[in-house]
Amino acid sequence: MSDSSVAVEHTPELRHHFADMEQQRNAASLGMWLFLGTEIMFFGGMFCAYLIYRLAYYNEFAVASRTLSLPIGTINTAVLICSSLTVALSVRAAQLGKQKLVIVLLVLTLLFGLAFLGIKGYEWREKFVEHHIPGSSFSFDEAMPGHPEAKIDPRHAQIFFSLYFAMTGMHALHMIIGVGIFAVLILMAWRGRFTPEYHTPVEIGGLYWHFVDIVWIYLFPLLYLIDRHK
Amino acid sequence: MAEHILSSKLYWAIWAILICLTVVTALVARVDLGWFNPVAALLIATGKATIVVLFFMHVKYTSEKLTTMVIVSALFWLLILLALSLADYSTRPIS
Numbered sequence: 001m002s003d004s005s006v007a008v009e010h011t012p013e014l015r016h017h018f019a020d021m022e023q024q025r026n027a028a029s030l031g032m033w034l035f036l037g038t039e040i041m042f043f044g045g046m047f048c049a050y051l052i053y054r055l056a057y058y059n060e061f062a063v064a065s066r067t068l069s070l071p072i073g074t075i076n077t078a079v080l081i082c083s084s085l086t087v088a089l090s091v092r093a094a095q096l097g098k099q100k101l102v103i104v105l106l107v108l109t110l111l112f113g114l115a116f117l118g119i120k121g122y123e124w125r126e127k128f129v130e131h132h133i134p135g136s137s138f139s140f141d142e143a144m145p146g147h148p149e150a151k152i153d154p155r156h157a158q159i160f161f162s163l164y165f166a167m168t169g170m171h172a173l174h175m176i177i178g179v180g181i182f183a184v185l186i187l188m189a190w191r192g193r194f195t196p197e198y199h200t201p202v203e204i205g206g207l208y209w210h211f212v213d214i215v216w217i218y219l220f221p222l223l224y225l226i227d228r229h230k
Numbered sequence: 231m232a233e234h235i236l237s238s239k240l241y242w243a244i245w246a247i248l249i250c251l252t253v254v255t256a257l258v259a260r261v262d263l264g265w266f267n268p269v270a271a272l273l274i275a276t277g278k279a280t281i282v283v284l285f286f287m288h289v290k291y292t293s294e295k296l297t298t299m300v301i302v303s304a305l306f307w308l309l310i311l312l313a314l315s316l317a318d319y320s321t322r323p324i325s
Contacts, residue, residue: 025233026294033297037304044308051312052319074256078249085245088286095235210286214279220252221271225259229267 013198025200032204036211043215046170050163050222060156062227063142067132068164069123073224076119077216083112084213087206094189094199102202103189109209110182113175120172127161134162145230164223171219174212181205234291244285251278 011021018024054061090105131139138161140154185205188194194202255274259267284290289297 022233026296029292030294030296030300033300037300037307040304040308041311044311048312048315051316055316055320070256070259074252077252081245081248081252084248084282084286085241088241088244089238092235092238092241095233207287210282214282217278217282218272218275221255221259221268221275225255225267225271227267228259229262 011197013195021197025203028200028204029207032207036207039211043167043170046163046167047218047222050167053159053163054222054226057156057159059144060152061160062230063144063152064140064157064160064164065223065226066228066230067130067142068224069126070224070228072119072123073220076116077220079112079116079119080213080216083109083116084210086112087209091199091202091206094194094202095196097196099189099192099194102194102199103186106182106186106189106202110179110186113179113182113209117172117175117179120168120175124165124168127165132161134158134165167219167223171212171215174215178205178209178212181208234288236285236288236291240285244281247281248278 014021014024018027086105086108090102090109093101093105127133131137138154138158140152140157142152142157144150144152182205185201188201251274255271258270258274261267263270283301289301292298
């Protein structure tokens with residue numbers, strides 16, 4: 001075995017069932033992409049339910065959507081885009097072996113993630129105050145735009161808010177998991193585990209983070225931007 | 231090492247485009263374009279998602295065809311889910 005034709009120097013990072021670091025990196029990346037494929041289907045089911053009910057109760061969805069805060073939604077989108085930038089830069093810093101910069105950028109990502117969750121929590125609290133949480137205390141006393149006498153059926157508005165909480169809630173759960181992943185990455189970076197040859201955890205953790213960002217990129221227009229011009 | 235290291239300038243440019251598109255989509259939603267409003271919102275979102283995948287997630291620079299195949303098939307399955315479900319629900323009333 002020792003005089004195998006593939007003479008590879010086995011570093012502690014290279015698992016024995018891989019021929020070289022590049023193959024190991026590609027395998028890890030492919031595994032993450034497969035997982036993200038399942039995540040697309042997971043969120044896809046909720047997006048599908050959303051589309052079906054939006055087509056069925058378009059006016060109710062539009063009125064309910066307008067009760068969400070557009071400035072807060074836009075700011076939160078920007079916060080996530082900033083976090084994606086710091087992730088991308090941290091992967092680059094790891095590729096270049098700039099260990100301190102990796103830690104700084106990972107910490108920044110974590111802070112952006114927490115800021116997003118904080119803003120989201122503030123929004124959810126507002127929904128509580130307004131009784132827009134689906135359930136027995138749900139109340140929705142809004143009329144069709146331009147028709148003050150035509151009240152919205154609260155049951156249909158409740159479907160919008162059920163989907164809103166299911167989708168933003170699942171997204172927030174992914175953010176919380178992402179914050180946990182990045183806390184571990186910061187710890188590993190702190191211990192000097194990442195080198196230009198080996199930084200796969202930063203890379204695939206980054207893929208996960210970007211995916212969660214993409215989910216929000218779709219949630220923002222679908223939930224916040226229905227019929228905003230009325 | 232076949233790894234492609236992009237310049238930080240490129241990442242900042244992508245970030246600027248994404249922020250601009252976010253502002254644009256919020257502003258466009260305030261203009262009455264009729265049926266084009268949701269189309270514009272989804273086109274902008276898809277544009278943003280595409281550049282995140284290509285540049286931030288390095289898919290444009292990957293030599294691994296398997297990655298591309300996984301992404302394309304995942305999107306194809308999503309299309310099946312959405313197209314067949316909507317074809318069903320949009321052609322009969324919800325009771």
